[in-house]
Amino acid sequence: MGKQRPETANQIDRIWQVLDGVMDPEVPVVSVVDLGIVRDVEECKQGFNIIITPTYSGCPATLQIENDIAGALKAAGFGDAEIVTRLSPAWTSDWMSEKGRQALRTFGIAPPQKGSNVSKRALFGQDPLVRCPHCDSMETVQVSEFGSTACKALWKCKSCAEPFDYFKCI
Ligand SMILES: [Zn+2]
Structure with missing residues:
Protein backbone atom coordinates (compact mmCIF):
# COMPACT_ATOMS: atom_id res chain seq x y z
CA MET A 1 0.00 0.00 0.00
CA GLY A 2 1.36 3.42 -0.95
CA LYS A 3 1.31 6.62 1.06
CA GLN A 4 -2.20 7.79 1.67
CA ARG A 5 -3.55 11.16 2.51
CA PRO A 6 -5.04 11.08 6.03
CA GLU A 7 -8.57 11.71 4.74
CA THR A 8 -8.23 8.72 2.42
CA ALA A 9 -7.23 6.47 5.32
CA ASN A 10 -10.23 7.76 7.27
CA GLN A 11 -12.54 7.02 4.38
CA ILE A 12 -11.15 3.50 4.04
CA ASP A 13 -11.70 2.93 7.77
CA ARG A 14 -15.25 4.21 7.37
CA ILE A 15 -15.86 1.84 4.43
CA TRP A 16 -14.64 -1.14 6.50
CA GLN A 17 -17.08 -0.08 9.24
CA VAL A 18 -19.93 0.04 6.74
CA LEU A 19 -18.96 -3.37 5.35
CA ASP A 20 -18.83 -4.82 8.86
CA GLY A 21 -22.52 -3.94 9.13
CA VAL A 22 -23.46 -5.92 6.00
CA MET A 23 -24.62 -9.36 7.13
CA ASP A 24 -24.55 -12.59 5.22
CA PRO A 25 -28.10 -13.09 3.87
CA GLU A 26 -28.11 -16.75 4.92
CA VAL A 27 -26.48 -16.28 8.32
CA PRO A 28 -27.61 -12.82 9.44
CA VAL A 29 -25.30 -12.78 12.48
CA VAL A 30 -22.03 -12.84 10.52
CA SER A 31 -20.84 -9.85 8.51
CA VAL A 32 -19.31 -10.14 5.06
CA VAL A 33 -16.04 -8.96 6.63
CA ASP A 34 -16.05 -11.71 9.29
CA LEU A 35 -16.90 -14.28 6.63
CA GLY A 36 -13.72 -13.27 4.82
CA ILE A 37 -15.61 -12.32 1.65
CA VAL A 38 -14.26 -8.75 1.62
CA ARG A 39 -10.58 -9.00 0.79
CA ASP A 40 -9.54 -5.40 0.46
CA VAL A 41 -10.59 -1.80 0.07
CA GLU A 42 -8.45 0.07 -2.43
CA GLU A 43 -8.38 3.67 -3.51
CA CYS A 44 -8.67 4.16 -7.25
CA LYS A 45 -9.11 7.09 -9.61
CA GLN A 46 -12.92 7.08 -9.47
CA GLY A 47 -13.13 6.48 -5.72
CA PHE A 48 -12.76 3.10 -4.09
CA ASN A 49 -12.69 -0.50 -5.19
CA ILE A 50 -14.12 -3.11 -2.85
CA ILE A 51 -12.43 -6.41 -3.58
CA ILE A 52 -14.61 -9.40 -2.79
CA THR A 53 -14.15 -13.14 -3.19
CA PRO A 54 -17.42 -15.11 -3.10
CA THR A 55 -17.53 -18.12 -0.77
CA TYR A 56 -18.91 -20.97 -2.78
CA SER A 57 -18.99 -20.39 -6.50
CA GLY A 58 -22.57 -20.64 -7.64
CA CYS A 59 -23.81 -19.81 -4.18
CA PRO A 60 -27.10 -18.00 -4.89
CA ALA A 61 -26.37 -15.60 -2.04
CA THR A 62 -23.43 -14.03 -3.89
CA LEU A 63 -25.55 -11.69 -5.99
CA GLN A 64 -27.55 -10.60 -2.98
CA ILE A 65 -24.35 -9.99 -1.03
CA GLU A 66 -23.08 -7.72 -3.82
CA ASN A 67 -26.38 -5.84 -3.86
CA ASP A 68 -26.36 -5.49 -0.08
CA ILE A 69 -22.79 -4.17 -0.09
CA ALA A 70 -23.56 -1.69 -2.88
CA GLY A 71 -26.70 -0.52 -1.06
CA ALA A 72 -24.93 -0.04 2.28
CA LEU A 73 -22.07 1.89 0.67
CA LYS A 74 -24.48 4.12 -1.24
CA ALA A 75 -26.43 4.84 1.93
CA ALA A 76 -23.17 5.82 3.65
CA GLY A 77 -22.20 8.22 0.86
CA PHE A 78 -19.85 5.92 -1.04
CA GLY A 79 -22.09 5.47 -4.07
CA ASP A 80 -19.11 5.63 -6.43
CA ALA A 81 -17.37 2.65 -4.82
CA GLU A 82 -17.06 -0.24 -7.19
CA ILE A 83 -17.30 -3.91 -6.25
CA VAL A 84 -14.62 -5.97 -7.91
CA THR A 85 -14.90 -9.75 -7.78
CA ARG A 86 -11.60 -11.54 -7.48
CA LEU A 87 -11.81 -15.33 -7.80
CA SER A 88 -8.15 -16.10 -7.23
CA PRO A 89 -7.00 -17.08 -4.68
CA ALA A 90 -10.24 -18.91 -4.01
CA TRP A 91 -12.08 -18.26 -0.78
CA THR A 92 -11.38 -20.73 1.98
CA SER A 93 -13.28 -21.18 5.22
CA ASP A 94 -9.97 -20.47 7.02
CA TRP A 95 -10.56 -16.80 6.14
CA MET A 96 -13.51 -16.66 8.49
CA SER A 97 -12.61 -14.60 11.54
CA GLU A 98 -12.75 -15.88 15.12
CA LYS A 99 -15.57 -13.39 15.75
ZN1 LIG B 1 -25.34 -31.37 21.49
Whole structure:
Protein backbone atom coordinates (compact mmCIF):
# COMPACT_ATOMS: atom_id res chain seq x y z
CA MET A 1 0.00 0.00 0.00
CA GLY A 2 1.36 3.42 -0.95
CA LYS A 3 1.31 6.62 1.06
CA GLN A 4 -2.20 7.79 1.67
CA ARG A 5 -3.55 11.16 2.51
CA PRO A 6 -5.04 11.08 6.03
CA GLU A 7 -8.57 11.71 4.74
CA THR A 8 -8.23 8.72 2.42
CA ALA A 9 -7.23 6.47 5.32
CA ASN A 10 -10.23 7.76 7.27
CA GLN A 11 -12.54 7.02 4.38
CA ILE A 12 -11.15 3.50 4.04
CA ASP A 13 -11.70 2.93 7.77
CA ARG A 14 -15.25 4.21 7.37
CA ILE A 15 -15.86 1.84 4.43
CA TRP A 16 -14.64 -1.14 6.50
CA GLN A 17 -17.08 -0.08 9.24
CA VAL A 18 -19.93 0.04 6.74
CA LEU A 19 -18.96 -3.37 5.35
CA ASP A 20 -18.83 -4.82 8.86
CA GLY A 21 -22.52 -3.94 9.13
CA VAL A 22 -23.46 -5.92 6.00
CA MET A 23 -24.62 -9.36 7.13
CA ASP A 24 -24.55 -12.59 5.22
CA PRO A 25 -28.10 -13.09 3.87
CA GLU A 26 -28.11 -16.75 4.92
CA VAL A 27 -26.48 -16.28 8.32
CA PRO A 28 -27.61 -12.82 9.44
CA VAL A 29 -25.30 -12.78 12.48
CA VAL A 30 -22.03 -12.84 10.52
CA SER A 31 -20.84 -9.85 8.51
CA VAL A 32 -19.31 -10.14 5.06
CA VAL A 33 -16.04 -8.96 6.63
CA ASP A 34 -16.05 -11.71 9.29
CA LEU A 35 -16.90 -14.28 6.63
CA GLY A 36 -13.72 -13.27 4.82
CA ILE A 37 -15.61 -12.32 1.65
CA VAL A 38 -14.26 -8.75 1.62
CA ARG A 39 -10.58 -9.00 0.79
CA ASP A 40 -9.54 -5.40 0.46
CA VAL A 41 -10.59 -1.80 0.07
CA GLU A 42 -8.45 0.07 -2.43
CA GLU A 43 -8.38 3.67 -3.51
CA CYS A 44 -8.67 4.16 -7.25
CA LYS A 45 -9.11 7.09 -9.61
CA GLN A 46 -12.92 7.08 -9.47
CA GLY A 47 -13.13 6.48 -5.72
CA PHE A 48 -12.76 3.10 -4.09
CA ASN A 49 -12.69 -0.50 -5.19
CA ILE A 50 -14.12 -3.11 -2.85
CA ILE A 51 -12.43 -6.41 -3.58
CA ILE A 52 -14.61 -9.40 -2.79
CA THR A 53 -14.15 -13.14 -3.19
CA PRO A 54 -17.42 -15.11 -3.10
CA THR A 55 -17.53 -18.12 -0.77
CA TYR A 56 -18.91 -20.97 -2.78
CA SER A 57 -18.99 -20.39 -6.50
CA GLY A 58 -22.57 -20.64 -7.64
CA CYS A 59 -23.81 -19.81 -4.18
CA PRO A 60 -27.10 -18.00 -4.89
CA ALA A 61 -26.37 -15.60 -2.04
CA THR A 62 -23.43 -14.03 -3.89
CA LEU A 63 -25.55 -11.69 -5.99
CA GLN A 64 -27.55 -10.60 -2.98
CA ILE A 65 -24.35 -9.99 -1.03
CA GLU A 66 -23.08 -7.72 -3.82
CA ASN A 67 -26.38 -5.84 -3.86
CA ASP A 68 -26.36 -5.49 -0.08
CA ILE A 69 -22.79 -4.17 -0.09
CA ALA A 70 -23.56 -1.69 -2.88
CA GLY A 71 -26.70 -0.52 -1.06
CA ALA A 72 -24.93 -0.04 2.28
CA LEU A 73 -22.07 1.89 0.67
CA LYS A 74 -24.48 4.12 -1.24
CA ALA A 75 -26.43 4.84 1.93
CA ALA A 76 -23.17 5.82 3.65
CA GLY A 77 -22.20 8.22 0.86
CA PHE A 78 -19.85 5.92 -1.04
CA GLY A 79 -22.09 5.47 -4.07
CA ASP A 80 -19.11 5.63 -6.43
CA ALA A 81 -17.37 2.65 -4.82
CA GLU A 82 -17.06 -0.24 -7.19
CA ILE A 83 -17.30 -3.91 -6.25
CA VAL A 84 -14.62 -5.97 -7.91
CA THR A 85 -14.90 -9.75 -7.78
CA ARG A 86 -11.60 -11.54 -7.48
CA LEU A 87 -11.81 -15.33 -7.80
CA SER A 88 -8.15 -16.10 -7.23
CA PRO A 89 -7.00 -17.08 -4.68
CA ALA A 90 -10.24 -18.91 -4.01
CA TRP A 91 -12.08 -18.26 -0.78
CA THR A 92 -11.38 -20.73 1.98
CA SER A 93 -13.28 -21.18 5.22
CA ASP A 94 -9.97 -20.47 7.02
CA TRP A 95 -10.56 -16.80 6.14
CA MET A 96 -13.51 -16.66 8.49
CA SER A 97 -12.61 -14.60 11.54
CA GLU A 98 -12.75 -15.88 15.12
CA LYS A 99 -15.57 -13.39 15.75
CA GLY A 100 -17.44 -14.86 12.78
CA ARG A 101 -16.96 -18.42 14.05
CA GLN A 102 -18.24 -17.46 17.50
CA ALA A 103 -21.28 -15.76 15.95
CA LEU A 104 -22.08 -18.92 13.96
CA ARG A 105 -21.95 -21.03 17.14
CA THR A 106 -24.29 -18.61 18.92
CA PHE A 107 -26.63 -18.91 15.94
CA GLY A 108 -26.62 -22.72 16.32
CA ILE A 109 -24.39 -23.45 13.35
CA ALA A 110 -21.13 -25.35 13.77
CA PRO A 111 -18.36 -23.23 12.21
CA PRO A 112 -16.06 -24.77 9.61
CA GLN A 113 -13.11 -26.67 11.04
CA LYS A 114 -9.72 -25.21 10.35
CA GLY A 115 -7.00 -26.71 8.18
CA SER A 116 -5.28 -29.88 9.35
CA ASN A 117 -8.10 -31.57 11.27
CA VAL A 118 -10.16 -31.58 8.07
CA SER A 119 -7.52 -32.48 5.50
CA LYS A 120 -5.97 -35.34 7.51
CA ARG A 121 -9.34 -36.95 8.18
CA ALA A 122 -10.50 -36.41 4.59
CA LEU A 123 -7.40 -38.32 3.50
CA PHE A 124 -8.79 -41.36 5.31
CA GLY A 125 -12.32 -40.77 4.03
CA GLN A 126 -13.53 -39.65 7.44
CA ASP A 127 -15.93 -36.85 8.23
CA PRO A 128 -14.40 -33.97 10.20
CA LEU A 129 -14.84 -33.89 13.96
CA VAL A 130 -17.53 -31.31 14.55
CA ARG A 131 -18.42 -29.84 17.91
CA CYS A 132 -22.13 -29.52 18.70
CA PRO A 133 -22.99 -25.77 18.83
CA HIS A 134 -25.70 -26.48 21.44
CA CYS A 135 -23.91 -28.54 24.11
CA ASP A 136 -20.24 -28.63 22.98
CA SER A 137 -20.25 -32.43 22.66
CA MET A 138 -17.94 -34.00 20.07
CA GLU A 139 -20.32 -36.98 19.75
CA THR A 140 -21.82 -35.80 16.51
CA VAL A 141 -22.67 -37.45 13.23
CA GLN A 142 -23.44 -36.24 9.73
CA VAL A 143 -27.05 -36.88 8.72
CA SER A 144 -26.93 -35.44 5.24
CA GLU A 145 -24.36 -33.74 3.07
CA PHE A 146 -27.00 -31.10 2.36
CA GLY A 147 -28.40 -28.84 5.06
CA SER A 148 -30.65 -25.80 4.85
CA THR A 149 -28.47 -24.37 2.06
CA ALA A 150 -25.89 -25.76 -0.34
CA CYS A 151 -23.09 -24.35 1.82
CA LYS A 152 -24.11 -26.38 4.86
CA ALA A 153 -24.43 -30.01 5.86
CA LEU A 154 -26.98 -31.40 8.29
CA TRP A 155 -25.53 -32.94 11.44
CA LYS A 156 -26.99 -34.38 14.59
CA CYS A 157 -25.65 -34.44 18.13
CA LYS A 158 -25.73 -37.80 19.90
CA SER A 159 -25.44 -36.19 23.33
CA CYS A 160 -28.31 -33.69 23.22
CA ALA A 161 -30.11 -35.19 20.19
CA GLU A 162 -30.35 -31.77 18.53
CA PRO A 163 -29.85 -31.44 14.79
CA PHE A 164 -27.64 -28.60 13.58
CA ASP A 165 -26.13 -27.14 10.43
CA TYR A 166 -22.41 -27.47 9.84
CA PHE A 167 -20.85 -24.77 7.67
CA LYS A 168 -18.82 -26.85 5.22
CA CYS A 169 -15.11 -26.32 4.78
CA ILE A 170 -13.51 -25.70 1.46
ZN1 LIG B 1 -25.34 -31.37 21.49
